[in-house]
Amino acid sequence: MFEASTGYKELLLLTMKHPPLKRIAEAVVAYFGCVMLSHRWEGTEPLLHDIQDRVVYKLTSGGSIAKLQLFCKTARDAGYHWAWVDTCCIDQKNSVELQKSLNSMFTWYHHSALTVVYLADVPPSSKSGALAKSAWNTRGWTVPEFLAPKVIRFYQQDWTPYLGDDSPNHKESVKIMGELEDATGIDARALVAFQPGMRDAREKLQWASTRVTTVPEDTAYSLFGIFGVQLPILYGEKKHNALGRLLQEIIAQSGDITALDWVGKPSEFNSCLPADISSYEAPPCVEPSLSEDQIQLFVSALRDAVALESTSRLYQTLDYLSAPRFSHRRLHLPCIVFPVTEARRSSGPDQETYTYAIKADGLHDLQITTKHKFIPFSRVRPLRTGLTFLLVRPWSRHLLELPDAADDTRSVTDWSVRSLLHDRPSAENDPVYSEFHSRALRLMVRLAQPFAAFLLMRQHSGEFKRIASDRDILAQVKDIASVHDTMGIRTIEIS
Template identity: 55%
Template sequence: MLGHATAVLRPSGHPDRGETDLDEAIACEQEALQLLTSGDPCYEEYRRCLIAYLQIKTRSQVTTLPSNSSPAANFDIKQVIRDVAFEKLKAIPPRLLHTVTGFLCNRDAQISHFMHSQEYDQLLSSCATCDPSQQMKLIRAEVSKYFRFVTLSHRWGEGEPLLRDIEDKNVYSMSAKDGLGKLQAFCAVACEQGYLWAWSDTCCIDKGSSAELQEAIGSMFAWYRRSALAIVYLSDVPNTGSFGSSEWFRRGWTLQELLAPRRILFYTRNWSLYKNRTSSNHKADAAMLEELEGATGIESRFLTNFSPGMNDARSRLQWASLRRTTRPEDIAYSLFGVFNIHLPILYGESAENALGRLLVEVIGQSGDISILDW
């Protein structure tokens, strides 16, 4: 493209480069993007170039813009912020509950909340006055902070709300019965902890879409790892009880939900912190770690610093050996994230077939045939 070549041949700071060159480069990149689809091999290259040119133009403007600059003058920086926000959202669940309003939001709604927030206005103001070389660092930090989210780990019970049950509804206004009551309490606790966004596997996945379900299962470990906090709800543990006998420790999916998060808090039946331990992270509590080791048979070094992959493959299979899942094949699927492998989800196959596919992949990558004796 002519604009692309012009910008490359006359980079920012070149004595022969004027504002017209940069505007032409931006226009050419925009025109190219309109002609391409997101699946085109060249699409990402043109998009990155466009963002880079917009950043160059923004930096040159910010040095002379007053903090009360007009909306038109702020157009470029707004686009950069929006692009950074969309990139951030690609790495987190596509649907999240807004803990203040109680509504389930897709990515467009999440972006809309951000663009109308006080945090967004403050970011615009900060970008107009900060050192241009620090703008992208500031934008990424503030966007990441805004979209921090909390995950729920729990044992499914009666009346769990599904996606269709809460779409376009305020969960706080719905009947607090069974699973809905749990969802309301979870969102309220997440909000009290200072987070705007929350995710539950009951209602934030369209289980009627096989493609979305496949993506969600493949991304589950990463979502729990990237969450700012995982809240574990132990519905069968009274406030004064011990969690060692909880069914939560016997379920297949909760293994990765224990290992993946860097920060975790356990709550009892009435939504009190387990044994009133008020530390910000129960994985950093020595007494809690000792109890967790006893309940799971997993060494504390794995509980606090777990890396998905093939190391200690036999141990990982042993951790799962006493756990159960409602659907037999899920015992294999629930380990995909633990081993960091990606295989098709084939609901309807036998547990033996699913485990067979898992073991073949693990042996193929690790070379450890001793896992067959797990």
């Protein structure tokens, strides 16, 4: 088809005249530019065997066939030769092709010449706000389909441009992007120029938390491209396994533990992960922050209150902790540990919920609300041998105030500070040691602030499991000067 086209003949003339390579490339791209469709499946959609080796415009019109025909016409009218739609451009019966296609979907939409979004339930001449109410805006697969493309256009029920906007790219429309931002909670800058990756994992999971998919496992599969991962597509594995594999990959690759910040039902995959993505719908736990002036005041007060050796030792111990990792579905999580010494039960807000008043060494007393029922205990009435409860703070390297862990680098200065401290005796008037000590004191100040905690239970078998809470557990150490004495530091294996 290309060789028979006018574009091919023009390209031959260009090559004879020795034009810049860029012009040749542009000519090829212009001919082969593909238009992708983003839509909500409705009723019986035409599959590959329904349209293969047939002329689309000669198929019996009606229903989803009419949608396919009008999509192709829209692509042709926009000046393109090629169109792609997921219903009939993937052999749904070929598992190998299906897996390759789903793992490539984000890249295909990203490299599309144009992505057409068809809003089947938005009537002609609709006013602003109809896009937000469309069923298209509730589906799981549509998230990567509007984030990935560089050029996108929204079309109403009658295939006219949404809001009458005839501009070539609706990602440049402040009005439409503003409406999409309000409807999805995704910042307009991300909508226009999204980059896949592990950064801000918790925020991306929240974007998808209210979305639905026809096939349960697609809740996770639709997010593979957003996080830049490729994993096996295993339909029939159940959604908690699909989501578990995705979250496991995010944590293992990035070291980002924000994906552990959720409330709801724990997963059978691992108790530290949620059973459903809707557990991310609530905003993440926001730990109170200090201003730089407040930090400096605390640091000044601590200089004379704590020993230099103990603060430096605490900093170095935490600095050497390994990143979180998974092995055989078990999470190896570096933590700061506070043993629970007492748990007293009181009546919960309903019959299925239990509230416990918790005491833990080194922490202020607190309450947790959970659907998990366990036997109350205290120092006077301890638990049976083998059962242990811990309140833990999952360790995050950002508290060390080093370069972002997502960059996977450390500055030369950070390494030189450590090496110099090992190679020569410390002294208060040593500028290198003084800088390190200041960092150690700043770390103590941050560790003394309220933090999001997990409640872990060690069972008779020796395994630790997370007890899921119905709301965030916010804990705080009692005494800033004794932070280093009251906390244990270890990596805990959680199943």
